[in-house]
Amino acid sequence: MAKNEPFDPELVRELAKMVAETDLSEIEVEKGDLRIRVARKIEPVAVQVAPPAPVTAAAAPAPAAAIPAALAPAQPKAGAGHPGAVPSPMVGTAYLRPSPEAKPFIEVGARVQAGDKLLLIEAMKTFNDIVAPRAGTVTAIFVEDGMPVEYGEALLVLE
Known part of the structure; x- marks a missing residue:
């Protein structure tokens, strides 16, 4: 504020x-x-959604497309709580093979050693190797080739 100008x-x-x-x-x-x-200061407003009314025989259920995704109950990600789950270390696109015509790095039932390449995650035009954190057998794979993945999302189960 200027010294000679009053507030x-x-x-x-x-x-x-x-x-x-x-x-x-x-x-x-x-x-x-x-x-x-x-x-x-703008205070956030909590929005509470009322539970759906019981459906009677006369009322037809609402189509799934009519329920906005933001209001639909969150479905837990496959394998999220499994102790052998290998989580994604980043957001990106998962690839199970080095090129479209090559065979996959791993398949269900494959034995891997610690440090073996499991898959690739492409993030910002860079391919990142996802390696086995420990030795074990691949019992489930939750991602498909070219599928987007989130940080912390279970990619596969290694037992």
Whole structure:
């Protein structure tokens, strides 16, 4: 704020009014050495979804497409809680083979040693080797070739 310009509380009130009327979260104005920033704290609103009403014989069930994905109950990922699950160390695209015409690195029932390549995850145009953290037998594979994966998602089970 300039030393020779007095502070104008009316300007702050006008800015606060403008923030409230326009649903902005903050506004900042600057003129010379004077800089005023007005911000408001927006509290998150919890939305509670009522449980669905019991379906009677006369009422037809709603098609699955009518339920928004955000409101549908989350399905647990396959193998998420299994003690032998090998989680994805990153977000990316999983590949089970080095090239489309090559044979897969692993198959269900395959024995692997610690450090053996299990699959590839492509992230930001870089292919990352996913190796076996321990020796064991592959008992389940939860990803398909070219499938997107999330961080921490179970890729396979190694027992």
